Each structure stands twice: as structure tokens, then as C-alpha cells.
Amino acid sequence: MPLGLALTATLGLTGAAAASAQGSADAAPAKTGEKLSYVVNTGTDARTVKRVEKEVAAGGGSVVATYQKIGVIVAHSANPKFGEEMRALDDVDSAGATRTAPLKAAGTTDVGKPKFVDESKAAATAKAKAAGEEPLESLQWDKRALKADEANKISEGSKKVTVGVIDTGVDDTHPDLAPNFAAKQSANCVGGKADTSKGAWRPYDKAEDYHGTHVAGIIAAARNGQGVAGVAPGVNVAAIKVSEPTSSLFYAEAVVCGMVFAGDNGIDVTNNSYYVDPWQFTCQDQDDQKAIFDAVNRATRYAEDKGTAHVTSAGNSSLDLAAPELADDTSPNDSEPVDRTVDTSVCKDLPAQLSNTVSVGASGAENLKSYYSNYGMDEIDVTAPGGDRRYQAPEAPAKDGGVLSTMPDGEYAYLQGTSMAGPQVAGVTALLKSEHPKSSPQELRWLLKAQAETLPCPEDYDPDGEGTYAAECTGLPGSNSFNGHGLADALAAVTE
Numbered sequence: 001m002p003l004g005l006a007l008t009a010t011l012g013l014t015g016a017a018a019a020s021a022q023g024s025a026d027a028a029p030a031k032t033g034e035k036l037s038y039v040v041n042t043g044t045d046a047r048t049v050k051r052v053e054k055e056v057a058a059g060g061g062s063v064v065a066t067y068q069k070i071g072v073i074v075a076h077s078a079n080p081k082f083g084e085e086m087r088a089l090d091d092v093d094s095a096g097a098t099r100t101a102p103l104k105a106a107g108t109t110d111v112g113k114p115k116f117v118d119e120s121k122a123a124a125t126a127k128a129k130a131a132g133e134e135p136l137e138s139l140q141w142d143k144r145a146l147k148a149d150e151a152n153k154i155s156e157g158s159k160k161v162t163v164g165v166i167d168t169g170v171d172d173t174h175p176d177l178a179p180n181f182a183a184k185q186s187a188n189c190v191g192g193k194a195d196t197s198k199g200a201w202r203p204y205d206k207a208e209d210y211h212g213t214h215v216a217g218i219i220a221a222a223r224n225g226q227g228v229a230g231v232a233p234g235v236n237v238a239a240i241k242v243s244e245p246t247s248s249l250f251y252a253e254a255v256v257c258g259m260v261f262a263g264d265n266g267i268d269v270t271n272n273s274y275y276v277d278p279w280q281f282t283c284q285d286q287d288d289q290k291a292i293f294d295a296v297n298r299a300t301r302y303a304e305d306k307g308t309a310h311v312t313s314a315g316n317s318s319l320d321l322a323a324p325e326l327a328d329d330t331s332p333n334d335s336e337p338v339d340r341t342v343d344t345s346v347c348k349d350l351p352a353q354l355s356n357t358v359s360v361g362a363s364g365a366e367n368l369k370s371y372y373s374n375y376g377m378d379e380i381d382v383t384a385p386g387g388d389r390r391y392q393a394p395e396a397p398a399k400d401g402g403v404l405s406t407m408p409d410g411e412y413a414y415l416q417g418t419s420m421a422g423p424q425v426a427g428v429t430a431l432l433k434s435e436h437p438k439s440s441p442q443e444l445r446w447l448l449k450a451q452a453e454t455l456p457c458p459e460d461y462d463p464d465g466e467g468t469y470a471a472e473c474t475g476l477p478g479s480n481s482f483n484g485h486g487l488a489d490a491l492a493a494v495t496e
Contacts, residue, residue, distance in 0.1 A: 034102035037064070037192070037253055039295040040073040040086050040095040048091050049073070055092075059085045064253070065193040067260050070298040074192035074253040076103065083288060096288030098252040099278055101334040114210065114413035115400065134221075134229045136412060141365050141394035142385035142403050146424055147491035148231045151431060155494040156223060156234030158434035163219050163237050163426050164267035164308075166258045167212030167274070168248055169203035170239035171408040174213065176221040176228060177237065185238035185265045190245070192253030194261045201239035206408035209248060212239060214415055215273055217406030218423040219430065227412055228404055231427025231490055235434065238267060249277040249334055252292040255351070256299040263303030268433050269444075270303070271426035272351050273313040273419035278332035280317075281347040296350050304356050309429055309441035312352040313386075313422035314361045314374040318469050321349065321376030322481065353379065358429070358445055361484065362386025362421040365394035365401055367455060369482045371469040373418055380484035381445070382452045384424035387416030391463040424488060431493040451496055452486030454478045 038061065042052045049068050056063055061077035071093070079085070086095035117136060133149075143149050162182050169188070172181040188200035203209035220237040221230035240261055242254035255276055262270050276282060276296055283289045300310055319326055321344065329339045352359045361380040362370040369375060370388040389401040402414030425448070432447050433439065439447065457473035457480050473482040 035078040036097045038075045038097050039291050041093045041294045042071045042091050044071040052091050070302045072295045094291040094294045096291030099334050100332040116413045136228045138397045139404050141398035145385045151490035151494045157232035157431050161235040161268045161430050161433045163269045163430050164240050164262045165212050165216045165271050166240045168209040168243040169212050169241035170216045171213045174406050175226050176406050179222040180220045180237050182236040182238040187261050188241045189254045189257035192257050201241050204245045210407050213408050214405045215423045219427045232430040235430045250274045252276055252295050256295050259299035259303045262308050263306035267308050269309045269426050269429045271311050271423050273422045276350040278334040280328050280331045281342045282350050283347040285346045304441045309444045310357040311422050311426040312357045312359050313418035314352050314359050316372040316417050319374045321374050321379040360422045360425045362418040364388025364392030366392040371463045375482050377481040382488045383483045384421040384488045386418050386421030389416050428488045428490050428493050449485040451489050451492035453489050454486045455483040
């Protein structure tokens with residue numbers, strides 16, 4: 001699993017501490033003649049877009065997709081000066097390569113394997129029926145922490161609400177996902193152009209690209225007498241696949257396509273458990289990275305204007321995102337990483353640090369910050385169960401500190417990460433939208449934060465007692481650097 005995804009979902013996290021770094025410039029461009037993907041940001045009027053499309057061709061590029069409504073053109077070119085030439089045009093606001101590696105498959109970097117459930121399905125089903133639960137619901141400590149089990153007795157959410165999982169694809173044949181799957185609102189956006197053909201939204205490789213399926217189950221696994229229950233088991237879930245084949249990298253052109261597709265196809269909430277590759281922090285003072293930032297920002301705002309709320313995961317590097325500077329030795333993650341120190345005033349984690357998203361930190365079974373979770377004053381909006389299998393054990397009958405959810409081919413497994421915390425909040429947001437169908441994305445954000453259960457700062461935070469993950473929590477009980485406005489509350493979403 002590549003770092004961009006591993007930073008929000010981990011199977012056996014060791015906790016990535018930031019290494020010392022120097023410099024914040026873009027990595028060296030690809031060799032002459034290597035084809036790269038670009039985003040070219042321009043005006044939204046038809047004449048301007050047409051002029052820039054002609055300039056793309058004249059500069060040795062080919063147009064892959066044009067999103068006139070936000071003024072973003074996705075193009076491919078083997079001209080090593082393509083970005084520079086596009087930026088020199090009067091009609092172009094910003095332009096740059098979305099990757100540092102050429103357009104070919106990259107290798108996968110594994111960080112572990114899922115821990116699959118070993119419960120007897122027959123015994124679990126019989127026991128669950130007696131308790132009025134789903135067969136594996138007793139193992140879902142995370143849903144009890146959110147009060148989702150209580151909330152579902154009042155409302156499971158509306159079929160008029162759809163959550164779009166912008167991710168590695170979803171196995172919609174899973175028996176816990178099939179009842180709620182919205183095929184007509186699903187697509188494959190890899191490469192920057194939406195493919196809505198049947199099954200295009202499914203994972204390329206079920207054995208490796210399980211992330212999106214797990215996320216979808218956290219949000220909306222059906223209460224149908226099988227497996228687990230989602231936070232909002234009555235809403236629809238759609239798949240918008242944006243990860244590259246064999247590498248699970250999330251490039252800007254695919255994310256732009258996914259956001260625009262969500263806005264144009266009635267998606268009420270998007271879940272975004274990733275950062276936009278290849279940069280852990282996208283710096284607006286660097287030409288290529290600025291183009292990425294501009295394109296993704298335009299796309300998220302377009303979808304929001306269409307009524308789509310965005311939920312994001314804050315990342316798993318144990319970083320204080322509010323610090324003036326941060327070390328990054330992991331970017332670009334599609335070629336050779338460079339050591340750099342980033343200025344956080346201009347370098348942002350996309351899309352988590354955009355102003356129109358809900359950024360979610362992770363907590364464990366004891367309602368404490370998960371050891372790996374990023375944090376930061378005014379950088380975390382709310383927290384939710386993402387799991388902490390190392391330092392926070394759940395109460396019986398739960399057996400694992402990770403989050404249990406759906407996997408491809410009808411399986412179930414535990415994962416941990418802010419990738420698992422984000423979809424919990426996407427589910428709560430879907431419940432809010434079900435109760436308040438006319439609420440705007442901004443109003444949903446306000447409600448989510450206002451209803452969150454207050455979690456004060458711990459007296460001190462040093463999970464292993466050796467300072468490895470030690471961090472200082474600052475702020476007030478209802479607004480602090482670890483928990484933001486508090487723990488997301490599913491019960492409040494359907495009762496207040």
C-alpha cells in the first residue's frame with residue numbers, strides 16, 4: 001500500500017515520526033520524453049477554455065477531459081517544458097504536472113494484511129438474533145462509542161441520501177453492501193474522465209484494493225441479518241474509484257473528476273480517506289503543486305455549491321498540523337522522495353486541510369486520541385473511532401481495537417486509521433442530512449460540530465511511556481487540538 005493511502009488507513013501501524021528535512025521545492029521533472037499528466041487551470045467561459053485547449057495541443061499535449069464549469073483541463077504531454085509553457089499563457093491561472101513518475105504502473109508498497117474475523121458465522125448469527133443485533137455487531141465497539149446502535153433504533157437514515165466513497169473502488173456484490181449500493185451514482189474516475197459502465201467502480205484487485213469496500217461498510221452496511229451494521233444502514237452508498245491500478249495512488253485529475261461527478265450526480269456526502277498524491281503536503285509556492293491545489297480546491301467547491309458535503313481523514317503521522325513547519329521525507333511518493341521542511345501556511349494536506357471539508361481525527365476504544373492520529377488546534381473538526389490496536393483495548397465482548405467492516409468477496413476484517421474515523425463521520429453526516437434534507441453542506445458542518453460530545457484534553461499524552469508518540473493537547477474541552485469540537489454523536493444527529 002503506498003504512503004498516501006497508508007497515512008490514513010493502517011493495518012499494523014508503527015507510527016510515522018517526521019524525519020529531519022531540508023528544502024520544499026518540487027522534485028526534479030521527469031526525463032525528456034516521458035509522458036506526464038497535467039492540470040491546466042483557466043477561466044470558465046467557453047471561449048477561454050477553447051483557446052486554452054488549442055494551446056494545449058500546440059504545446060504538445062492532448063486533452064483528456066475538460067471541466068469547463070470549474071475551468072480545469074486534464075492533459076497528457078511528453079513535452080518536458082509543457083507546464084512552463086502553459087503557465088506563460090495569459091489565459092492560464094496555474095498549470096503543472098500531477099505526478100513525478102511517467103504514465104505507467106507503479107509498484108505497490110505493502111504495510112501489512114487485514115486481520116479477518118474468525119468468528120463462527122452460524123454461532124454468531126444465532127446469538128445476534130437473540131440480542132436483536134447483526135451477527136458481528138457485538139464486536140463493533142466503535143458503533144457503540146458513536147451511539148450509532150441507539151441512533152438506529154430511531155432512524156437508519158433516508159434512502160434519499162447518498163454517500164459517495166471516493167476511494168479504491170467498492171465491491172458492491174458484498175451481501176452487506178448490495179442492498180444499499182447506488183450503481184447509477186457510481187463511476188471510475190481514474191485518469192480524470194468518468195467511466196460509468198457497469199462494474200467500472202469495483203476494485204482493480206480485490207486482494208489489495210480493499211480499502212474502499214471497508215470504508216463503505218463503516219458508513220452504510222445494511223441491517224439485514226448478515227455481518228455488521230454501518231452508522232447509517234438506511235442510506236445509499238456509491239463508489240467513485242480514483243486510485244491507480246496496481247499502486248492505489250490518488251492523483252489530482254482523478255480526484256477532480258470524482259468531486260465534479262459527485263456534485264453532478266446528487267451525492268450528498270463524500271468520504272475522502274486519502275491525501276492527494278504524490279505530495280503529503282501540497283505547497284502553493286511551487287508551480288506544479290499550486291496547480292494541483294487550485295484544481296482540487298475548485299472541484300471540492302463546485303461539488304459543495306451543488307449541495308455535496310465533504311468529510312476527510314486527518315492522516316496517521318502523529319503530526320501537529322498547526323505547527324509552523326513540518327518535516328516531510330516521504331514526498332513525492334511516486335518516484336524518489338526528497339527531504340524537505342514545509343511551511344504549513346502554504347503547504348496543505350489535500351483535501352483534509354481545505355476550509356470546506358470536515359477533517360476527522362481518530363480515537364480508540366477509550367475515547368483517547370489514537371497514537372498515530374494527526375492533530376492540531378483548528379485543524380481537527382471532530383474525532384471518531386478509527387481504532388488503536390496498540391494502546392486502547394475495547395470492553396468485552398469486542399475483541400480487537402481496530403474497526404470491523406466489510407471486505408471484498410463477502411469477508412469482514414479489522415483495520416485502523418483515520419481512514420476508518422472519517423467514514424464514521426460521513427455516516428453521522430448522512431443521518432443529519434436525512435433529518436435535515438434542506439440543510440446546506442455548511443449547515444451540516446455546523447450541526448456536526450455543535451452536536452459532538454465534548455472530549456477534554458487528557459492530563460498528559462504519552463501512550464508508550466517513552467515519548468515515542470507524546471503530544472501536547474491544547475485548547476478548551478469543547479475545542480482542542482486532539483478532538484476538535486468532540487466525538488461525533490450519531491444519536492444526537494437523529495434526536496436534536
